[in-house]
Amino acid sequence: MGKEMKIPKSTITRLSLYCRRLEILEFNGYRMVSSEKLAWLCQVNPAQVRKDLGYFGEFGIRGVGYDVKDLQVEIKKILSINREWNMGIIGIGHLGSALLNHQNFPARDFHFVLAFDSDKKKIGKKLRLGLIIEDVRELKQAVIKKDIDIGVITTPSSGAQKSADRFVGAGVNAIMNFSPTQITVPDQCVIEHIDFTIKLDILTYKLKDELNSLNI
Amino acid sequence: MGKEMKIPKSTITRLSLYCRRLEILEFNGYRMVSSEKLAWLCQVNPAQVRKDLGYFGEFGIRGVGYDVKDLQVEIKKILSINREWNMGIIGIGHLGSALLNHQNFPARDFHFVLAFDSDKKKIGKKLRLGLIIEDVRELKQAVIKKDIDIGVITTPSSGAQKSADRFVGAGVNAIMNFSPTQITVPDQCVIEHIDFTIKLDILTYKLKDELNSLNI
DNA sequence: CATTGTGAACTCATTCACAGCG
DNA sequence: CGCTGTGAATGAGTTCACAATG
Numbered sequence: 001m002g003k004e005m006k007i008p009k010s011t012i013t014r015l016s017l018y019c020r021r022l023e024i025l026e027f028n029g030y031r032m033v034s035s036e037k038l039a040w041l042c043q044v045n046p047a048q049v050r051k052d053l054g055y056f057g058e059f060g061i062r063g064v065g066y067d068v069k070d071l072q073v074e075i076k077k078i079l080s081i082n083r084e085w086n087m088g089i090i091g092i093g094h095l096g097s098a099l100l101n102h103q104n105f106p107a108r109d110f111h112f113v114l115a116f117d118s119d120k121k122k123i124g125k126k127l128r129l130g131l132i133i134e135d136v137r138e139l140k141q142a143v144i145k146k147d148i149d150i151g152v153i154t155t156p157s158s159g160a161q162k163s164a165d166r167f168v169g170a171g172v173n174a175i176m177n178f179s180p181t182q183i184t185v186p187d188q189c190v191i192e193h194i195d196f197t198i199k200l201d202i203l204t205y206k207l208k209d210e211l212n213s214l215n216i
Numbered sequence: 217m218g219k220e221m222k223i224p225k226s227t228i229t230r231l232s233l234y235c236r237r238l239e240i241l242e243f244n245g246y247r248m249v250s251s252e253k254l255a256w257l258c259q260v261n262p263a264q265v266r267k268d269l270g271y272f273g274e275f276g277i278r279g280v281g282y283d284v285k286d287l288q289v290e291i292k293k294i295l296s297i298n299r300e301w302n303m304g305i306i307g308i309g310h311l312g313s314a315l316l317n318h319q320n321f322p323a324r325d326f327h328f329v330l331a332f333d334s335d336k337k338k339i340g341k342k343l344r345l346g347l348i349i350e351d352v353r354e355l356k357q358a359v360i361k362k363d364i365d366i367g368v369i370t371t372p373s374s375g376a377q378k379s380a381d382r383f384v385g386a387g388v389n390a391i392m393n394f395s396p397t398q399i400t401v402p403d404q405c406v407i408e409h410i411d412f413t414i415k416l417d418i419l420t421y422k423l424k425d426e427l428n429s430l431n432i
Numbered sequence: 433c434a435t436t437g438t439g440a441a442c443t444c445a446t447t448c449a450c451a452g453c454g
Numbered sequence: 455c456g457c458t459g460t461g462a463a464t465g466a467g468t469t470c471a472c473a474a475t476g
Contacts (some may be wrong), residue, residue, distance in 0.1 A: 008445055009418070016417040020396070034457065043398065047447055047460095054459060062453045062458045079417045080424040098314035103372075104396060104413055150419060156319075174423045176415060180236070180320060182259065190422040192415045197320050199392060199408045201232040201295045202225070203366060206406040207390045208296040224467055250435065263438095263469055270437060278436045278475045 011052045015075050017042050018049065022072040034065040081108065088114035088148040088172070090163040091155030092122055092133050095178060099154065100127060113146050114139075118159070136166065143170040150174045157181040164191075227268045231291050233258050234265065238288040250281040297324065304330035304364040304388070306379040307371030308338055308349050311394060315370065316343060329362050330355075334375070352382065359386040366390045373397040380407075 021041050025033055039046040053059055053066075059074050060066045076082040087105075089096055092115055099105070100112050115127060116136040125133045134142055143151075151167030153160050153175065160179040167175055168189055175191045177183055180198070185191050237257050241249055255262040269275055269282075275290050276282045292298040303321075305312055308331055315321070316328050331343060332352040341349045350358055359367075367383030369376050369391065376395035383391055384405050391407045393399055396414070401407050 006444080010445075012418050012421050013414060015421075016414045017398070019417075020413075036457085045447060046457095047449090048445095050457090050459060051446075058459070060458050063456045064454070065457065078421065080420040081417055085416075085420060094314035094317040098310035099412075101310040102412075105416075108413055108416070110416055149423070150416075173426065174419050176419060182233070184259075188426060190419060190426055192419050194410060194412065194415055196315075196318075196410065197236075197324055198229060198232045199410055200301075200321075200324070200326055200366070201235075201297055202228050203390050203392060203406060203408050204296040204301060205228050205231075205294070206408075207365070210389065210404060210406055222466085226467075252435085261469060262435095263471090264467095266435090266437060267468080274437070276436050279434045280476070281435065 005055055007055050011055060012079070014042065014044060014048070014052050015079060018052075019072060019075045019079065019081075022068055022075070026068050026072065030068050032065045033068050033071075035060070038066070084109045084111060085149045086111055086113045086147055087150045087152055088112070088116065088139070088143055088146070088167070089152040089154060090116045090136055090139070090166070091153060091159065091179075092117045092125075092127075093154065093156075096152075096154035097127075099152065099178075100131070110150070112152075114142055114148060116142075136163070139166050140170040143167070143172060148172055150176060152176045152178070153183075154178045221271055223271050227271060228295070230258065230260060230264070230268050231295060234268075235288060235291045235295065235297075238284055238291070242284050242288065246284050248281045249284050249287075251276070254282070300325045300327060301365045302327055302329045302363055303366045303368055304328070304332065304355070304359055304362070304383070305368040305370060306332045306352055306355070306382070307369060307375065307395075308333045308341075308343075309370065309372075312368075312370035313343075315368065315394075316347070326366070328368075330358055330364060332358075352379070355382050356386040359383070359388060364388055366392060368392045368394070369399075370394045 018038060021038060035049040036046045039049045056078050057074070059071050087110055089099065089112055100115060105112065112131065115131050115133050116139055117123060117133050118136045122133050123135050127133065151172040151174070153163045155163050157179050160177060160181045161183045164175055164183045164185055168185055173189045175185060175189060177191060177193045180195045234254060237254060251265040252262045255265045272294050273290070275287050303326055305315065305328055316331060321328065328347065331347050331349050332355055333339060333349050334352045338349050339351050343349065367388040367390070369379045371379050373395050376393060376397045377399045380391055380399045380401055384401055389405045391401060391405060393407060393409045396411045
């Protein structure tokens with residue numbers, strides 16, 4: 001049982017992965033799965049799967065494995081993805097629009113219910129599902145009214161910190177930052193960064209490394 | 217000196233971060249920076265900065281610090297971002313289009329030079345800068361001709377593995393996968409995943425966790 | 433003499449190995 | 455008997471602390 005243990009962040013990442021894989025297994029008609037099989041599918045060590053789950057409880061049946069459907073429910077409970085979440089977004093450029101139209105979010109019960117920009121030309125513009133681009137200066141009232149859980153930032157770097165401040169000021173305590181800037185938020189606010197350019201740097205580093213190891 | 221040491225992946229991520237911060241420092245007129253200052257700016261430990269750099273050489277001056285411009289050049293050399301890279305992309309939906317229009321890529325010398333889709337309605341469509349959406353079945357010849365270094369995948373999950381196979385088959389050894397699916401590639405090919413939905417799961421997990429720690 | 437560079441100490445994460453149990 | 459759950463062993467990554475030095 002999870003008695004005050006410190007849980008590695010990578011455990012959370014893997015739980016999300018397991019959950020995804022369990023959905024596929026269920027779809028394919030599987031009722032039970034062993035840690036060995038699930039581990040193999042997710043390309044991790046079987047003991048890792050059991051240890052990850054062990055932080056949160058005992059979900060398996062010894063000698064048998066895990067119930068595909070039950071385990072899914074448990075993991076969703078752990079990750080808090082067993083409910084709907086409301087999101088607001090600042091910065092309706094190419095990337096912002098793409099996210100607003102992305103099917104994966106509503107499919108997982110993450111819903112954009114507010115969209116903001118600071119550009120006069122964009123404010124008032126209608127988006128799908130009755131969404132309208134609102135003035136970022138009216139963010140606070142709108143966010144409180146619509147009960148936003150998560151703030152998404154897709155502004156250029158220059159506007160990212162200010163956007164975060166606006167969300168925090170309106171009581172939003174979870175931020176997803178797509179701009180390639182580090183932004184700071186108070187302790188009670190959690191944040192995740194998605195930075196394409198860092199990923200590209202890692203890729204080119206690994207690519208060069210791979211070439212070197214072939215030549216030597 | 218980097219004498220056959222195993223370098224943590226997080227070191228590479230941080231190097232990318234340092235580089236970004238050094239650019240800003242240079243822009244603001246700074247000539248030198250200490251590990252303490254750079255660490256503070258990047259929210260890491262000063263010893264971490266020195267250790268990260270230490271894997272690759274001795275770039276500092278004892279008692280003084282690091283030359284902002286020189287260190288930038290060295291890091292860019294390490295990450296192989298001191299040159300241009302050609303990218304091809306498969307899947308020109310909302311996200312694919314957003315990436316094609318994203319300013320951060322050309323600004324860092326990553327250039328999209330080919331765009332593919334399997335949808336007949338999209339093939340032949342003109343994009344900015346003379347780019348045309350090509351038939352994914354003609355990928356191999358096009359990729360070889362245009363000397364593509366990096367393959368970007370923005371198809372739905374169902375098409376992701378096949379897209380990777382196409383890139384690999386055409387000799388592309390670096391893949392950036394934006395679809396929320398695990399895909400497998402041969403050893404000589406490096407891959408990075410950008411999965412928004414995992415990040416959201418982490419965010420909601422942390423958010424719930426944060427709420428709990430306040431209540432208790 | 434301030435700051436780097438680095439072995440040693442420490443902390444955190446993964447894997448092993450087997451006891452515990454259905 | 456087979457697979458889970460977990461303490462113990464190992465391995466990886468971070469931080470400390472100080473000798474080296476421009």
